[in-house]
Amino acid sequence: MSVAIARTVSELRAVVAQWRRSGATIGIVPTMGALHDGHLSLVRKALERAERVIVTLFVNPKQFNSPADLIAYPRTESEDAAKLAPLGTHLLYVPDAEEMYPAGFATVVSVSGISECLCGAFRPGHFNGVATVVAKLFLQAGADFAFFGEKDFQQLQLVRRLVRDLDIPITIVPCPTVREADGLALSSRNVRLSPAQRAIAPKLASVLLDTAERLARGSPILPTLDEARATILAAGYRELEYLELRGETDLQSLASLDRPARLLAAAWLGDTRLIDNVAISPIGSWSGARSSLQSEAAQQLR
Numbered sequence: 001m002s003v004a005i006a007r008t009v010s011e012l013r014a015v016v017a018q019w020r021r022s023g024a025t026i027g028i029v030p031t032m033g034a035l036h037d038g039h040l041s042l043v044r045k046a047l048e049r050a051e052r053v054i055v056t057l058f059v060n061p062k063q064f065n066s067p068a069d070l071i072a073y074p075r076t077e078s079e080d081a082a083k084l085a086p087l088g089t090h091l092l093y094v095p096d097a098e099e100m101y102p103a104g105f106a107t108v109v110s111v112s113g114i115s116e117c118l119c120g121a122f123r124p125g126h127f128n129g130v131a132t133v134v135a136k137l138f139l140q141a142g143a144d145f146a147f148f149g150e151k152d153f154q155q156l157q158l159v160r161r162l163v164r165d166l167d168i169p170i171t172i173v174p175c176p177t178v179r180e181a182d183g184l185a186l187s188s189r190n191v192r193l194s195p196a197q198r199a200i201a202p203k204l205a206s207v208l209l210d211t212a213e214r215l216a217r218g219s220p221i222l223p224t225l226d227e228a229r230a231t232i233l234a235a236g237y238r239e240l241e242y243l244e245l246r247g248e249t250d251l252q253s254l255a256s257l258d259r260p261a262r263l264l265a266a267a268w269l270g271d272t273r274l275i276d277n278v279a280i281s282p283i284g285s286w287s288g289a290r291s292s293l294q295s296e297a298a299q300q301l302r
């Protein structure tokens with residue numbers, strides 16, 4: 001069993017045109033490859049929602065801040081294809097950097113407001129790279145639906161803003177974070193963790209979860225966040241870039257829990273940077289962050 005591969009924009013468009021003639025709906029799942037069960041959950045959702053599914057594998061140089069990180073990023077096309085084929089994926093789109101950014105390429109897509117805060121403050125230019133490649137992939141494929149993980153929550157909100165602002169006719173479908181049994185969010189970077197670091201890693205998710213629960217029950221915001229930051233460092237994380245309470249859609253700071261919110265964090269465990277986030281329900285409509293994590297875990301097991 002194998003999946004067809006397109007490596008150029010014209011090959012991709014030829015396949016899509018054929019699908020369009022047959023009236024099929026099309027979904028796209030943008031990834032950088034090195035696929036794990038988190039990525040595969042997006043593909044499964046895409047296959048439920050659309051009649052034809054394209055998975056893109058492109059390690060986008062424009063979204064890396066560090067050349068060393070770009071070089072070290074795993075590239076595992078044949079393993080990825082072997083994971084996607086049995087699911088029924090219809091097409092892999094695997095352009096190279098020259099195809100995406102030919103000589104003379106000069107355009108930057110930038111979503112202000114959402115791009116500068118949180119991860120954007122520590123990874124200058126990262127979200128311009130994401131917005132530029134996502135806009136290109138959407139325009140190249142002309143899909144009806146695109147599937148993004150809540151694991152990269154800031155990226156998800158950036159993409160939603162981008163398609164609204166540029167009137168790109170595509171529906172963005174958010175997909176819950178897939179986690180290991182101990183709560184650690186699946187990430188292509190987890191393989192870099194030593195056994196000792198792997199044992200510490202789930203503390204990020206558990207602290208976010210406990211903190212979300214405490215905030216939703218009325219704990220004062222600033223001291224509760226400070227306590228959470230201290231707990232993550234005490235657990236063995238080397239550095240905490242941020243742990244913040246933000247409004248769900250605009251990612252602006254919140255002084256009170258008067259609307260749907262998200263607790264987001266980025267932290268370094270040795271030389272590995274991990275990110276995670278959990279939802280918080282406003283006071284009065286508490287349904288439980290823990291139950292939301294449990295439902296994420298249940299989804300993973302299905």
Ligand code: AMP
Pocket residue numbers: 030031032033038039041042147148149150151152175176177178179185186187188
């Ligand atoms: P990446 O290859 O890391 O750029 O991720 C590609 C897509 O997979 C993005 O939409 C991510 O948010 C999503 N993704 C990565 N990890 C997970 C996870 N643990 N659960 C759900 N989606 C994920």
